[in-house]
Amino acid sequence: MGQNIIKIKHVKKIYQMGKEVIPAVDDLSLNIRKEEICCLLGKSGSGKSTLLNLIAGLEKPTSGEIIFHKKHMERMNEDQLASFRQKYVGFVFQSYNLLPTLTAMENVTLPLIFRRVPVKERNELAMEMLKAVGLEERAYHKPHEMSGGQQQRVSIARAFINRPEVVFADEPTGNLDTKTTYEMMDLITGLAKKHKQTLVIVTHDLELSEYADRIVVMQDGKIDHIEERTAEKERGSL
Ligand code: ADP
Numbered sequence: 275m276g277q278n279i280i281k282i283k284h285v286k287k288i289y290q291m292g293k294e295v296i297p298a299v300d301d302l303s304l305n306i307r308k309e310e311i312c313c314l315l316g317k318s319g320s321g322k323s324t325l326l327n328l329i330a331g332l333e334k335p336t337s338g339e340i341i342f343h344k345k346h347m348e349r350m351n352e353d354q355l356a357s358f359r360q361k362y363v364g365f366v367f368q369s370y371n372l373l374p375t376l377t378a379m380e381n382v383t384l385p386l387i388f389r390r391v392p393v394k395e396r397n398e399l400a401m402e403m404l405k406a407v408g409l410e411e412r413a414y415h416k417p418h419e420m421s422g423g424q425q426q427r428v429s430i431a432r433a434f435i436n437r438p439e440v441v442f443a444d445e446p447t448g449n450l451d452t453k454t455t456y457e458m459m460d461l462i463t464g465l466a467k468k469h470k471q472t473l474v475i476v477t478h479d480l481e482l483s484e485y486a487d488r489i490v491v492m493q494d495g496k497i498d499h500i501e502e503r504t505a506e507k508e509r510g511s512l
């Protein structure tokens with residue numbers, strides 16, 4: 275840990291709504307460290323999702339640089355960004371984003387289909403992943419036959435199945451009750467730590483930032499301050 279995996283330099287994302295100019299991310303610089311759990315914390319509208327989408331290659335900055343593995347993401351075209359995401363990135367969304375007509379198993383195998391993994395191998399990997407999230411018994415259920423927590427487990431399995439270097443999660447527990455929220459946070463952070471993946475997680479919930487190594491507090495599209503938590507966590511576990 276410690277090496278930077280993503281460098282964000284003076285990034286701006288400006289939205290134009292009629293005559294109104296909205297600097298959603300405003301000249302922000304930040305390095306994401308390899309294998310850290312980095313939490314973007316802030317009030318609604320502070321620019322967390324916009325920043326996450328920029329780093330994940332879902333959107334392009336208005337200006338500034340985003341460098342991942344020495345590659346400049348702001349210079350990539352849509353095709354390059356898509357293959358970048360397939361190769362390096364996993365996502366967990368607040369609304370799960372599962373395909374409603376597919377079973378849990380089929381949803382989890384999707385990233386492997388895009389990578390042309392043979393069917394037998396991808397079914398084995400998906401079942402392994404569903405076991406890891408405690409859902410093997412629901413493998414052949416469709417999203418509407420599962421609870422919110424179970425659907426989020428499926429989406430976590432899908433996000434992690436490629437063993438992506440970085441997993442991005444945007445308010446992943448926003449639609450869940452308190453107990454399920456902690457189960458889900460344990461699961462996501464546990465998987466990331468176990469497989470030495472970098473996790474960038476967006477939340478407005480101070481309690482959830484407890485899981486982070488580092489908390490980046492955002493306000494009005496800028497970083498208000500950064501809290502290092504690793505040292506505290508280590509002291510706590512002594
Ligand atoms: P957060 O995730 O912290 O709630 P967002 O990144 O979603 O904040 O939004 C930051 C600001 O940018 C808000 O003022 C929001 O209204 C604005 N914004 C976000 N996305 C868009 C968009 N697609 N078009 C116009 N304005 C947007």
Ligand code: MG
Pocket residue numbers: 322323324
């Ligand atoms: Mg948001």
